[in-house]
Amino acid sequence: xxxxxxxxxxxxxxxxxxxxxxxxxxxxxxxxxxxxxxxxxxxxxxxxxxxxxxxxxxxxxxxxxxxxxxxxxxxxxxxxxxxxxxxxxxxxxxxxxxxxxxxxxxxxxxxxxxxxxxxxxxxxxxxxxxxxxxxxxxxxxxxxxxxxxxxxxxxxxxxxxxxxxxxxxxxxxxxxxxxxxxxxxxxxxxxxxxxxxxxxxxxxxxxxxxxxxxxxxxxxxxxxxxxx
Numbered sequence: 001x002x003x004x005x006x007x008x009x010x011x012x013x014x015x016x017x018x019x020x021x022x023x024x025x026x027x028x029x030x031x032x033x034x035x036x037x038x039x040x041x042x043x044x045x046x047x048x049x050x051x052x053x054x055x056x057x058x059x060x061x062x063x064x065x066x067x068x069x070x071x072x073x074x075x076x077x078x079x080x081x082x083x084x085x086x087x088x089x090x091x092x093x094x095x096x097x098x099x100x101x102x103x104x105x106x107x108x109x110x111x112x113x114x115x116x117x118x119x120x121x122x123x124x125x126x127x128x129x130x131x132x133x134x135x136x137x138x139x140x141x142x143x144x145x146x147x148x149x150x151x152x153x154x155x156x157x158x159x160x161x162x163x164x165x166x167x168x169x170x171x172x173x174x175x176x177x178x179x180x181x182x183x184x185x186x187x188x189x190x191x192x193x194x195x196x197x198x199x200x201x202x203x204x205x206x207x208x209x210x211x212x213x214x215x216x217x218x219x220x221x222x223x224x225x226x227x228x
Contacts, residue, residue: 010051010055014048014051014052017044017047017048018048020044021041021044021045021048024037024040024041025041035094035114036091036094036095036098036209038114038118039087039090039091039094039118040087040091040216042083042087042118042121043083043084043087043088043090043091046079046080046081046083046084046087046125047080047084048080049076049077049079049080049083050076050077050080050081050084051080052076053073053074053076053077053080054077056069056070056073057070057073057074057077066148067137067148070137070148071132071133071135071137071151074132074151075129075132075133078125078128078129078132078159078162078163079125079126079128079129080125081163081166082124082125082128082162082163082166083121083122083124083125085166085167085170086121086124086125086166087121088170088174088216089169089170089173089174090117090121091213091216092173092174092177092178092181092213093173093177095177095181095209095213096177096180096181096184098209099181099184099185099188100180100184128162128166131155131158131159131162132151132155132159134155135151135152135154135155135156136151136152137149137150137151137152138150138151138152138153178214181213
């Protein structure tokens with residue numbers, strides 16, 4: 001069972017996160033319709049689904065009704081974890097793609113391309129849940145079957161391998177593009193040093209966006225370490 005400290009943190013932070021996602025999704029300003037925020041909102045939905053499904057799997061293993069939804073919750077958790085991991089990688093890649101171009105335009109990529117990327121993200125996350133559905137439950141007591149311990153060993157092993165692989169690839173991807181983006185930031189600062197206030201605003205904006213992406217990356221890794 002997960003610690004109640006984790007539950008309290010999720011109860012406090014999740015509503016705030018959901019509120020933020022709703023405000024971003026319904027904002028009328030075109031700035032918030034850029035690929036960055038599209039990926040951010042989509043990834044946020046995956047992350048929220050992971051949090052809720054994880055708490056069901058972790059907290060309610062000894063409830064009689066858990067038998068009927070445990071596998072579904074586990075599947076949603078896997079779906080959300082893979083989807084959010086891909087989403088965070090897309091955010092990092094997009095940030096580098098923006099900063100390496102001299103126009104610094106946030107709207108890189110057509111709507112068709114962005115939709116295709118989101119569809120691929122959804123499809124990969126959905127396929128990742130495949131090992132969940134044919135699995136069976138392992139109970140603490142096979143006779144009473146009153147507390148679910150886990151899914152069957154072989155299926156759990158496959159899911160763990162998939163999770164470890166996805167997080168490892170994410171760490172590699174995140175590290176590479178963070179370094180590349182840092183180099184581009186230094187190049188940008190050197191190139192625009194001493195220029196007008198407008199260019200300084202560009203530097204400040206790009207630096208702030210880089211910090212936001214870095215914080216998101218660290219937060220995702222911390223959440224991943226909790227659920228692996």
